[in-house]
Amino acid sequence: MWRDLLPVGRDEDTRGYRRHAWTGADADCRAWFRDQAESRGLTYELDRNGNQWAWLGDPLAGDAVVTGSHLDSVPDGGAFDGPLGVVSSFAALDELRHRGAEFAKPFAITNFGDEEGARFGLACVGSRLTGGHLTREAAHRLTDADGVTLPQAMERAGYDPGAIGPDPERLARIGAFIELHVEQGRALDLSGDAVGIASSIWPHGRWRFDFAGEANHAGTTRLADRRDPMLPYAETVLAARREARLAGAVATFGKISVEPNGVNAIPSLVRGWLDSRAAGQDALDRTVTAIERAAREYADAHGIDVTLTRESFTPVVEFDHALRDELARILGLGADRPGLAVPVLGTGAGHDAGILASAVPTAMLFVRNPTGVSHSPAETAAEDDCLAGVRALADVLEGLACK
The missing domain is CATH 3.30.70.360 (Alpha-Beta Plaits)
Known part of the structure; x- marks a missing residue:
């Protein structure tokens, strides 16, 4: 998966990524997501705000456990910010199937659109629209540096901008949202931990x-x-x-x-x-x-x-304390890590999980970034740490969604 996604939207000169909303690179990322969903027998869905969903089980049943992140980038961004969370979500599902886990709740993987706000200047457009934090009228006024409005960009990409807006029914069917993300800082590198849990997002x-x-x-x-x-x-x-x-x-x-x-x-x-x-x-x-x-x-x-x-x-986002504590409990139960104290840390970076936190119990996992560099082609994470993140996410999903 990582090898397939790696060249999409990469600039040959800077080696950074330009996966901006409603562009050709964005379309290629979306096609990749749909292929990953359908190859696993998941039900693919595009919501009214252009966010992608891959469902296992009945999406209408309620109390769904959802994971995912975003695939777009800042100008000349790194490979891990966003995509690591989406790739790890599919990999965690593969791991759970390998374990023979049986889902007791509906499960979904999502790709939220335009999280970085690189093109229209507003971050988390897809999740803001879904949560009602951004009105249709305000969204229609967003314009890129070339004078192209968001509705024009969506239409050129084959989507209907007239359909965008709050989606409370969808959010009401979600029992928990877990987002895995590369850490944008060095806290885990300094503590020597491969994986951490988010406590809050700074205002x-x-x-x-x-x-x-x-x-x-x-x-x-x-x-x-x-x-x-x-x-x-x-x-x-x-x-x-x-x-x-x-x-x-x-x-x-x-x-x-x-x-x-x-x-x-x-x-x-x-x-x-x-x-x-x-x-x-x-x-x-x-x-x-x-x-x-x-x-x-x-x-x-x-x-x-x-x-x-x-x-x-x-404003400041405090992730759901009960869900956060449940993640810490689950990650401390493994036979190879009895009583493991998973570090809990705050972050100055915004995320879709922070936008959804006002309507849905949300939590985040961070994967160690050895340099702390983010929003740059130098952004990185070691393969062993990424795999540790996948296992941690699989453990959490198994504890929350499986029998």
Whole structure:
């Protein structure tokens, strides 16, 4: 499975992945998922929001145990973020069948669409729509860098954008959702554990800063006569690093748009996107408020207008404690690991499991990432650790869904 999926959407120059929503690479990933489902005799289903499902048992029976993740990527992302969870889900089913396990509940594997938000700027679009966190009207207003709207992209890919929206009936039939994911950090590497359990997802959001100045000639305009928005933007980037460090948070300006974007032109507009996250809401609020204050002070000093728009926000997500404790109990029962204390750790990365947590009992398993690098072609995990993740996921699914 891993070898088949590995070349899909991979850029030959960067060696990173560009599996963006509703593109050719996305279609190839979706075809791969459907082939995996049908080759195992599972019932394939595409829901109203473009999320893929592979069912074993009656989807309408209720109390289903579901696992899965996503197959899309950030620009030039790594091979493991998302796909490891989907590949491991199919592998865990294979392992359970090898064990002769009999399912007592409906079971499904899912691929949620557009989790990374690389194309339209909003993360977890498929799960947000399903859970009612994103309205159809707001989704239809999403636009990519080329001016293509989400409905246009869906139509070009052969899907009906008029059908998208909340799907409470589907969520009501799910008793538990388990997402396996490569760890996006080094906590497991530092503790020496191959697999961990998630405790919570930090609150996080994305803010757009627009610095508006005056376009002019780079060679003839005196420095004293310039209204250059690049200067307060650059100072704000440095302020974000400083304020995040003081608050124990993280803050990153990772995307920028410049107009008119000419080498010999002073910009008229610099637009930068801030991603900020913290272990607690107070720390996040302090960080973003301080960055905004710095941006306005720097903009005033250079005669620049600045506006701030919050484009997305997700509050802290505490995964279901009872389900989390049940995972820890199951993973500590094996004959080769009696009483094993599986590490429980928080994460600053968002996931579909976090979006669904308000409607469905959810939990997450993490697989060790030896470098901690993620959202990069250097992202990796050892084969032994990946197989340990598959066995852990199989153990959990057997404990939750089988006789």
